[in-house]
Amino acid sequence: MAASTTRQRSFRLALGTLHLLDERAAEHGESSNALAQRLLDESLRLERHPLLRFREGGSGIRRPALAGTRLDVWQVIETLRDHDNDIKSTADYFAITPAQVRACVGYYADFQDEIDAYAAAEMDAAERERERWEREQRVLG
Numbered sequence: 569m570a571a572s573t574t575r576q577r578s579f580r581l582a583l584g585t586l587h588l589l590d591e592r593a594a595e596h597g598e599s600s601n602a603l604a605q606r607l608l609d610e611s612l613r614l615e616r617h618p619l620l621r622f623r624e625g626g627s628g629i630r631r632p633a634l635a636g637t638r639l640d641v642w643q644v645i646e647t648l649r650d651h652d653n654d655i656k657s658t659a660d661y662f663a664i665t666p667a668q669v670r671a672c673v674g675y676y677a678d679f680q681d682e683i684d685a686y687a688a689a690e691m692d693a694a695e696r697e698r699e700r701w702e703r704e705q706r707v708l709g
Contacts, residue, residue, distance in 0.1 A: 606630070616678070619671035631686055632675055634668055642687040644672035 581589075586600075593603040610622045613632070621635045632641045639662060648669060651657040655673075659666045676683050 613675075613679075617671060617675045619668060620675055629686075629689075632679075632683075634664065634672060637662070637664060637668075639664070639672075640686065640690075641672045641675050642683050642690065644669060645676050645683060646687055648673070 589600050589604060589607075593600040596603065610630070614620060614622075617632075619635050620632050620641065622630045623633045623640075624630050633639060634641065634644060644658065644662070647661060648655070648658045651661065655666045655669045659669045662669075
């Protein structure tokens with residue numbers, strides 16, 4: 569999510585907001601600037617895509633997900649592809665609404681490279697886990 573280039577910009581923030589920012593940054597061991605960048609980036613994305621939220625996975629990477637579900641955007645997109653881009657059948661598969669599928673499609677349209685990278689990383693991790701499980705099964709006989 570981090571921009572490849574940055575530019576200096578100054579903002580005036582309420583003291584209470586600054587205190588919360590510094591406190592939260594310290595809790596997560598990151599700089600206040602890095603946290604402010606991430607929060608601003610995510611907030612701007614959520615303004616455009618209100619049915620989504622960001623959630624942190626076990627790897628520590630924050631990913632866009634469908635609000636009120638355990639579905640990441642990449643999962644909905646992969647399933648949509650598996651259903652020949654049929655929004656209704658994808659919605660039925662997950663027991664969500666077509667509007668929720670469209671929300672994921674809209675986000676994907678804006679951030680395709682990022683979502684494809686999440687999907688590839690998750691599929692690679694799943695493949696490594698499957699291979700590990702198979703090795704364990706061979707040991708167990």
